[in-house]
Amino acid sequence: MKVLLLTEFFPNPAKPLFTGGVEARTFMIAQHLAQEMEVEVVCRRTKQLRRRIKKGGLTIYPCGPAARRTTASFFSIFGRLVFILASLRQGLRLDFDLVEGSNFISYLPAFFLGKIKKKPTVAWTADVLGLQWLTHFNLTGLFGYLLERAGLSRNWNGLIAMSGQTKKKLVKRGIREARVRVVYGGVGYQTLNQLKVKKFEKRTIICISRLVNYKRVEDLIQAFTKLQVEEDDLRLIIIGSGPEEKGLRKLVQKAFRG
Numbered sequence: 001m002k003v004l005l006l007t008e009f010f011p012n013p014a015k016p017l018f019t020g021g022v023e024a025r026t027f028m029i030a031q032h033l034a035q036e037m038e039v040e041v042v043c044r045r046t047k048q049l050r051r052r053i054k055k056g057g058l059t060i061y062p063c064g065p066a067a068r069r070t071t072a073s074f075f076s077i078f079g080r081l082v083f084i085l086a087s088l089r090q091g092l093r094l095d096f097d098l099v100e101g102s103n104f105i106s107y108l109p110a111f112f113l114g115k116i117k118k119k120p121t122v123a124w125t126a127d128v129l130g131l132q133w134l135t136h137f138n139l140t141g142l143f144g145y146l147l148e149r150a151g152l153s154r155n156w157n158g159l160i161a162m163s164g165q166t167k168k169k170l171v172k173r174g175i176r177e178a179r180v181r182v183v184y185g186g187v188g189y190q191t192l193n194q195l196k197v198k199k200f201e202k203r204t205i206i207c208i209s210r211l212v213n214y215k216r217v218e219d220l221i222q223a224f225t226k227l228q229v230e231e232d233d234l235r236l237i238i239i240g241s242g243p244e245e246k247g248l249r250k251l252v253q254k255a256f257r258g
Contacts, residue, residue, distance in 0.1 A: 004096035004113070005030055006087055008080070009070055010043035013055050017048065019070040020105035022126060025162075025185065026102045034058040034171040040094055042087045050197045063090045071243050077143050084109050089197050092116065100124055100160075104144055105153025114157075123152060128169035136214040160251075202235045206212075211242030218244075218251060225255045 017023040034057035045062040053060045065082035092139040100122040101110030114121030133141035161167040
């Protein structure tokens with residue numbers, strides 16, 4: 001069986017660096033499926049991933065204009081539109097038995113590739129932002145809102161939601177409940193059991209997140225400062241990067257000055 005995964009960003013397997021949860025999920029799924037079948041990934045060209053790569057049962061086809069950043073901006077819209085067309089063109093050259101679109105950028109090309117090739121189509125989504133696109137990304141969010149709405153409203157053979165709450169949002173959009181299946185984020189227990197972990201001396205809160213506005217890491221920092229007034233043996237560790245990093249560092253310095 002040959003599976004085609006369409007996603008915007010995908011790391012180089014030689015040195016996987018993840019810029020978001022969608023990218024990490026698609027990479028892990030591709031690695032897992034490639035152990036038993038052929039997997040083809042069509043993604044956007046980046047500085048780390050410029051040419052076709054084949055590793056075992058996994059083949060990666062970077063295409064479209066090279067992306068310098070993964071963050072959303074008005075000017076990023078043009079590059080993403082070109083990628084949509086480039087991914088459709090690349091997919092037409094490939095032979096596959098099933099195609100999945102993994103984010104709002106890849107929904108439409110994945111769906112139309114399936115229909116043109118007469119193959120089953122699947123869409124995966126972690127969340128349905130809806131009008132929150134406009135709240136978090138202003139005018140740029142209109143692009144995301146329109147693509148998400150147009151993509152998820154297609155007649156997919158199946159949709160995969162990462163949570164029950166996401167499934168409810170899809171059903172509220174008018175998608176038949178029977179077409180949506182919830183598949184929670186997986187954990188590699190065998191890998192975790194091999195790790196030697198030492199317990200922190202202090203009670204510790206760890207946040208692993210992309211540092212963007214809608215993740216609300218700022219709220220966590222402010223809540224933590226209030227907790228420390230009563231509990232001085234607490235520690236907060238934030239792991240991640242993103243456009244909000246500089247502002248969050250300033251917030252921490254201001255909160256714990258002196």
